[in-house]
Amino acid sequence: QSALTQPASVSGSPGQSITISCTRTNSDVGGFNAVSWYQQVPGKAPKLLIYAVSSRPSGVSSRFSGSKSGNTASLTISGLQAEDEATFYCSSYSNSDTLVLFGGGTWLTVL
Amino acid sequence: QVQLVQSGDEVKKPGSSVKVSCTVSGGSFSSFALNWVRQAPGQGPEWMGGIIPFFGSPKFPQRFQDRVTFTTDESTSTAYMELRSLTPEDSAFYYCARGGSGTFWHYFDYWGQGTRVTVSS
Numbered sequence: 001q002s003a004l005t006q007p008a009s010v011s012g013s014p015g016q017s018i019t020i021s022c023t024r025t026n027s028d029v030g031g032f033n034a035v036s037w038y039q040q041v042p043g044k045a046p047k048l049l050i051y052a053v054s055s056r057p058s059g060v061s062s063r064f065s066g067s068k069s070g071n072t073a074s075l076t077i078s079g080l081q082a083e084d085e086a087t088f089y090c091s092s093y094s095n096s097d098t099l100v101l102f103g104g105g106t107w108l109t110v111l
Numbered sequence: 112q113v114q115l116v117q118s119g120d121e122v123k124k125p126g127s128s129v130k131v132s133c134t135v136s137g138g139s140f141s142s143f144a145l146n147w148v149r150q151a152p153g154q155g156p157e158w159m160g161g162i163i164p165f166f167g168s169p170k171f172p173q174r175f176q177d178r179v180t181f182t183t184d185e186s187t188s189t190a191y192m193e194l195r196s197l198t199p200e201d202s203a204f205y206y207c208a209r210g211g212s213g214t215f216w217h218y219f220d221y222w223g224q225g226t227r228v229t230v231s232s
Contacts, residue, residue, distance in 0.1 A: 045225055046206075046222060047222075048219060048220050051218040051220075089155055089156060091156075091217070097173045098158065099170060100217045103155055104154070105155045
């Protein structure tokens, strides 16, 4: 069982916006500005989309944005495109024994 | 361009060990964290630990403490992860992932292609 809680799936039509949530406790998501988001297409390694809650690595589209409120972090994808269809994972630094936690993943379907 | 290239897929018997390599090119080898992440089929990733300059020593969750060893060969810019006492539950894709420098060590910006490890009798 994964440590961070994400919805199993979300869907949206091209051009729409969707938001994926990631929730746990104030020992991880809520306690640090240390949340990241990854996109994984089948058969490939994850790709870093967002780090430090809301920062984007160079080369990542501005359609991807991150935020956090309390113990819940969120990834928003605006202007959905067919190529966005993938599984999205959140990750957070934790002050527990396991320093890095991941979520179980959210499958995005672009209708 | 930073690239991480891992060793090939492995099939192992229960109770045996596996050693996966990860060769880094196109960037500094020792300045950045080198983490290991595994992912069982249909599951989320799981951080196994890594060699993290920020801490000055390898880090890993206690659940792997007795079974995992991380090493590096700076002459070849290669990192290794050895996992011992394998069980079928260790069957997964194993990835090396470069972390950022300093306090950004837990953001994984470059990944290897993955090594499939299958544990079966």
